[in-house]
Amino acid sequence: MAVVQLRNVSKAFAGRPAVADVSFSVAEGETVALVGESGCGKTTTLKMINRLIEPDSGELMLFGEPAEAAPAPLLRRRIGYVFQEIGLFPHLTVAENIGITPALLGWDKARIAARVDALLDMVRLGASRRGAMPGELSGGQRQRVAIARALASQPSLLLMDEAFGALDPLTRHDLRSDLKAIQAEAGFAIVLVTHDMAEAAILGDRILVMQEGRVLQDAAPAELIARPADDYVAHLLAAPEREAAAFAAARRGHG
Amino acid sequence: MSANLAEQFSRLPDLLAAHMLLVAAALAAGAAISLPLGILCARSPRLRGPAVGFASTIQTVPALALLALMVPLVGRIGFLPAFLALTLYSMLPMLRNAVVGLAGVDGAVREAARAVGMTPAQSLWKVELPLAAPVILAGVRTATVWVVGMATLATPVGASSLGNYIFSGLQTRNWTAVLFGCVASALLALALDQLLRALESGVARRRPARAAGAAAGFAALILAAIAPALLPASSSAPAAGHAAVASGPAPSLAGRRVTVGGKPFTEQYVLAHLIAGVLEDAGAQVRLREDLGSTIAFDALIRDEIDLYVDYTGTIWASVMNRDDAAGRDAMAVRVAAWLLDQHGVTDLGRLGFENAYGFAVTRAAAQENSLASVADLNRLDGLSIGGDPEFFGRPEWIAARDAYGLQATRTRPMDSTFMYGAVRDGAVDAITAYTTDGRIDAFDLVLLADPAGALPPYDAILLLSPAAGADRALTDALRPLLGAIPPGAMRRANAMVDLEGESPEAAAAFLASEIGISGEPAAP
Ligand SMILES: Nc1ncnc2c1ncn2[C@@H]1O[C@H](COP(=O)(O)OP(=O)(O)OP(=O)(O)O)[C@@H](O)[C@H]1O
């Protein structure tokens, strides 16, 4: 069963198409990476999946049912979402932020507390930060709280919009592997948006390349690298190699 | 502590309680309307313009006018019109801050609330309201300070408040009372403001204990102040006690509750206390409703909200009957009495014996220098200016006098009647429209100018009873000894005691009672 299925979904803002005729599906336990230039419609696509934005046309199936079948708030409690802008509640502590969806689902306090501790550990924030307010954290620490919050209610689907953007390379690497490990165990599906082609290739079972609201190519990373649909896709996918080359050149220059 | 100050302190519990009750009720009602309305406005921006526009418009109406307008609107005096006006007045800061506070919540945070699975109501209660709370509370604070101040203006529409100190103090030149009222209301505003500030900072810094403490303090302060108003009145019992020990026949008005009204000037305070004394001697429990605006007192009477008060034939003739023709003193008295009974069922029990008319007064020195004897002679003065109470210049008799004596070019200077005698003495104005029973005419050596054209109507003091009170034989019998009993000289001396010697209206009333032989002592058989 597909966890998410979009069929010919379109969305325009003030007459300007942001997403045009997009179709794809995400299977249980699968990870799909959305890549593409800034403004190509990645965030809009992601927000349509948990109905923060309603599509103008097309069809959206969630967990095998039409998305409109259940009230949106109930659906969203089964879907973790990490915002590009992080979006923590500034008036709640770290622990309260992480525990919010479980609280809405009516979990008891002890279960929420245990869950919060496990997640803080996973995102490498000491339990001492439980009572901190978001304003007292660094940008990277806030992003980790946002990731923990999205995972808190053991969702069936995780939507991540540049969730690792503000992290240092070492933490990013650790968090990615941890995420893969929990996913292997819990079996949730992931749709993630990233500008980092290496990240898309490492995490994604499939990569969707978008341009001006349309899907250019939808394929496994190896397939995409071997047979890019056009020059644009080839150029985009070569980005990590160009960076590595530039980095090597810089090292030689200093060495 | 001076006797005067002690007297002011003794009035404090009742007036503070009344003031707080008014403030708390108006704030509660204002918040109950504004906060949900603010939430609605934040949700549907189309409502925002009209709602905030309405509240802003209310705010531009002068506070005193808003209070006065409520009286004809609700058709009664007292707590209700004051409460409604204050409620409307409190709305703007609370509504505006609720709208601004909710609109100021970061859109990303609101979207996050939806994304974690909150319903719109959960988003409002768990996210938007807590984040907007400091701004909303700041609006409540502003409203509180405004309403505490504005409640002092509720006195003229018949609602007791700390304003009673200010209004009656102003009229009786009791500056201690005026200052006392100002300080009490300022301290009250400061105390409430500080408690709300603590609540606000507790909320802003997310210190629930501090916020709860401040909220509890706020509630406790309001409750403590209101308590005397909510407990059954035990202070109005002296008359009953007096009656119980009396050995003679049971007093005719035993147990009867009588409300005596009065307008806000010295003579009215003295007469109200005089009448109260007479009625208490007859066993009644008397409640005074002083400081009623001029036409407000009459409106209260015809609705049986007060039982009786003293008015003047010329006032009824011009302001109530809307007549602008002249009439002789006796003819006017007869026609006023007939009209009142016929039109409103009001009983005009009769004349008290003195007239408190308007009269043009100048200093003796000015009169001699310019040989002023009649009102017409005022035209000899260059750039003539006349001071008078604001009511006078709105009355037909001013038009009549102006036209009869050619005073069209006169500069009129409306001012509070308390200040006009000093103004003419000190030369700030050339003449004033004095009250002929005012003690300051003699004391400041003023002379009254003759009115040969009869432009100024007679102003016999008359005792008016509401339709219900007029039908009460025991009550009218008890009051009858006052009729024709007060000569002008005695009234003028009683007024002078208050205005010039700083005596209380009660003391002046006691003097007047002994002067005219109806002293507090039960009459000997
Ligand atoms: N709420 C909105 N109102 C109007 N236009 C919008 C809105 N949200 C997005 N758009 C427009 O839709 C297009 C796609 O936006 P979207 O946020 O999906 O891009 P993105 O691929 O996520 O870009 P980035 O990588 O910079 O985050 C852009 O042109 C954007 O300006």
Ligand SMILES: [Mg+2]
């Ligand atoms: Mg985006």
